[in-house]
Amino acid sequence: MQIVILKDAAAVAEYGAQIFIDQINRKSDSVLGLATGSTPVALYQELIKANQANKVSFKQVTSFNLDEYLGLDGDHAQSYRFFMNEQLFNHVDIDKNNTFVPPGDAQNPITACKMYENKISQSGGVDVQLLGIGRNGHIGFNEPSSSLASRTRVKTLTKETVEDNARFFAEGEFQPHLSITMGIGTILEAKKVVLLATGENKADAIRDMCEGAVSAVCPASALQFHQDAVVVIDEAAASKLVNAELYKHIESENQKLQQYLAELPN
Numbered sequence: 622m623q624i625v626i627l628k629d630a631a632a633v634a635e636y637g638a639q640i641f642i643d644q645i646n647r648k649s650d651s652v653l654g655l656a657t658g659s660t661p662v663a664l665y666q667e668l669i670k671a672n673q674a675n676k677v678s679f680k681q682v683t684s685f686n687l688d689e690y691l692g693l694d695g696d697h698a699q700s701y702r703f704f705m706n707e708q709l710f711n712h713v714d715i716d717k718n719n720t721f722v723p724p725g726d727a728q729n730p731i732t733a734c735k736m737y738e739n740k741i742s743q744s745g746g747v748d749v750q751l752l753g754i755g756r757n758g759h760i761g762f763n764e765p766s767s768s769l770a771s772r773t774r775v776k777t778l779t780k781e782t783v784e785d786n787a788r789f790f791a792e793g794e795f796q797p798h799l800s801i802t803m804g805i806g807t808i809l810e811a812k813k814v815v816l817l818a819t820g821e822n823k824a825d826a827i828r829d830m831c832e833g834a835v836s837a838v839c840p841a842s843a844l845q846f847h848q849d850a851v852v853v854i855d856e857a858a859a860s861k862l863v864n865a866e867l868y869k870h871i872e873s874e875n876q877k878l879q880q881y882l883a884e885l886p887n
């Protein structure tokens with residue numbers, strides 16, 4: 622795990638966005654795994670800015686979102702499809718036909734999950750997967766106790782997650798307690814994974830993910846098994862890490878190495 626600790630949320634968004642921009646500029650038909658929640662919004666803003674400044678083009682990009690509420694169709698203002706359109710897709714040159722979000726309105730959600738998995742495989746697999754993290758360590762909607770080998774499936778949300786996400790729903794409005802989410806096994810197959818977290822309320826989850834045992838109690842800890850997982854966090858989210866100084870030291874050494882490699886003659 623590469624753990625990058627930056628001063629604030631704006632720096633986290635910029636750093637994360639640059640990974641995606643570099644990826645697309647290296648491979649124009651990249652397959653991106655995308656995430657919702659409030660944390661990625663600033664990263665999406667950076668991508669929109671870069672697209673509008675012609676620094677990156679999404680014309681040949683394909684995307685797969687992590688998850689969706691079961692029971693909401695894509696026109697529902699709280700659906701993750703709607704969120705992605707509003708926060709990113711409507712503002713960049715991506716072909717929306719190449720953007721996939723699990724169908725929250727599927728008549729048969731079990732079949733829909735299998736089809737979603739097949740679609741990811743047919744696309745060649747995800748090149749870079751963006752992730753946020755829930756306060757309880759969930760990724761996508763893989764709540765504690767999720768199998769670390771799980772595939773895309775229907776998951777029940779915990780009371781904590783329903784409460785955390787209630788802020789987006791109007792009082793009395795139907796709020797789903799079920800979701801369709803990529804599994805942890807699905808996420809681990811992405812060639813690269815970038816997890817962003819900001820703010821003190823994520824500090825426990827970040828500590829458990831990076832320094833705790835690999836366990837279904839903290840689903841994000843499965844990323845310890847990923848060969849190329851980058852955790853980009855601000856000082857507040859890093860505040861409970863025992864080895865924060867070590868990670869900063871490694872990062873500064875890593876940057877010197879990158880600089881050295883960049884200056885090597887071809």
Ligand SMILES: N[C@@H]1[C@@H](O)[C@H](O)[C@@H](COP(=O)(O)O)O[C@@H]1O
Pocket residue numbers: 656657658659660661687688752753754755756759760761762782786
């Ligand atoms: N399914 C999403 C997750 O993918 C996201 O990581 C989490 C944290 O969201 P936020 O970034 O708003 O804290 O919220 C939801 O539960």
